[in-house]
Amino acid sequence: MKSRLILSLTSVLSIWMAGCGPVGNPSQDGKLNVVATVSPITNIIYNIGGENINISGIVPEGVNSHTFEPAPSDARKLADADLIFANGLDLEDPTLDLARANLREGAEIVVLGEQTIGPDEYVYDFSFPKEVGSPNPHLWPNPIFALRYAEITRDTLVRRDPANADYYKENYDKFKDRIDTLDEAIKATINSIPENHRKLLTYHDSFAYFAPRYGMTVIGAIQPSDFAEPSAKDVADLITQIRDEKVPAVFGSEVFPSPVLEQIAKESGAKYVSDLRDDDLPGAPGEDKHSYFGLIVEDVRIMAETLGGNPALIADFDVSNVPGKDQAVEQNQ
Numbered sequence: 091m092k093s094r095l096i097l098s099l100t101s102v103l104s105i106w107m108a109g110c111g112p113v114g115n116p117s118q119d120g121k122l123n124v125v126a127t128v129s130p131i132t133n134i135i136y137n138i139g140g141e142n143i144n145i146s147g148i149v150p151e152g153v154n155s156h157t158f159e160p161a162p163s164d165a166r167k168l169a170d171a172d173l174i175f176a177n178g179l180d181l182e183d184p185t186l187d188l189a190r191a192n193l194r195e196g197a198e199i200v201v202l203g204e205q206t207i208g209p210d211e212y213v214y215d216f217s218f219p220k221e222v223g224s225p226n227p228h229l230w231p232n233p234i235f236a237l238r239y240a241e242i243t244r245d246t247l248v249r250r251d252p253a254n255a256d257y258y259k260e261n262y263d264k265f266k267d268r269i270d271t272l273d274e275a276i277k278a279t280i281n282s283i284p285e286n287h288r289k290l291l292t293y294h295d296s297f298a299y300f301a302p303r304y305g306m307t308v309i310g311a312i313q314p315s316d317f318a319e320p321s322a323k324d325v326a327d328l329i330t331q332i333r334d335e336k337v338p339a340v341f342g343s344e345v346f347p348s349p350v351l352e353q354i355a356k357e358s359g360a361k362y363v364s365d366l367r368d369d370d371l372p373g374a375p376g377e378d379k380h381s382y383f384g385l386i387v388e389d390v391r392i393m394a395e396t397l398g399g400n401p402a403l404i405a406d407f408d409v410s411n412v413p414g415k416d417q418a419v420e421q422n423q
């Protein structure tokens with residue numbers, strides 16, 4: 091009699107739970123399971139959550155995050171997550187679709203970009219034209235927007251895990267101090283570049299929100315909105331523009347090696363630099379420079395070096411993560 095009652099209670103319970111959507115596996119260690127998309131965002135969340143959260147990054151470093159399709163194994167991670175952080179602004183639509191389809195009871199998706207700027211601040215440009223409909227999603231190369239991402243992360247973690255609230259707040263305060271110093275270091279470094287050289291012509295269009303803060307002009311980007319190679323006419327026009335505006339250098343990206351860019355540089359006489367990055371952290375997991383700070387410092391150092399500024403003004407910046415080395419982050423590679 092007793093065992094029959096237990097049996098029927100169990101089945102009622104499982105039917106009730108099934109009615110609430112996927113249940114997933116809460117972590118065994120009592121920590122929040124946090125999943126993020128691109129590595130700079132994963133890293134910002136690690137800087138606030140440290141080892142008090144389980145954190146996993148879905149988009150492998152060095153792949154095109156704009157066209158990334160999550161693997162079936164990522165569905166499991168998303169189903170087990172308490173919190174899923176994404177940039178939004180149409181950067182990770184396939185991952186967000188998979189997250190929504192697998193979201194378990196009580197879990198939430200936090201979209202950072204839309205909580206950072208409003209539609210009146212969206213930038214539409216070369217690679218993200220208004221007629222296609224998606225704004226340039228690269229907010230994080232602007233450290234002030236990255237700080238807002240950290241603030242949203244802090245508030246979310248404090249709400250979901252109040253027992254560790256002080257820890258998250260302390261990490262945020264340290265992260266903010268470092269961002270403030272970084273912002274000053276970037277200003278000084280960019281100001282050391284001769285004014286008529288403060289121009290960015292990049293292959294991948296990821297400095298739309300960085301450039302205006304530091305008095306740089308994005309004069310163009312080469313990658314079309316469908317992420318294919320530019321047409322022969324586009325290439326010819328760019329070569330003319332580079333010569334006319336005396337652009338000193340064209341910048342390629344780690345993630346998008348492009349023979350076209352090399353050709354443009356050769357024919358226009360501009361210097362070709364291949365290693366700016368927007369979502370591939372420098373170094374390897376566990377190294378100090380494998381951090382959001384490392385990413386920005388590396389880009390600014392390269393810009394200064396190439397455009398005639400003083401890279402020493404930022405070279406010694408402390409790029410380490412606030413909670414220490416990041417080997418606890420489970421990053422798809």
Ligand SMILES: [Zn+2]
Pocket residue numbers: 155156228294296368369
């Ligand atoms: Zn990008």
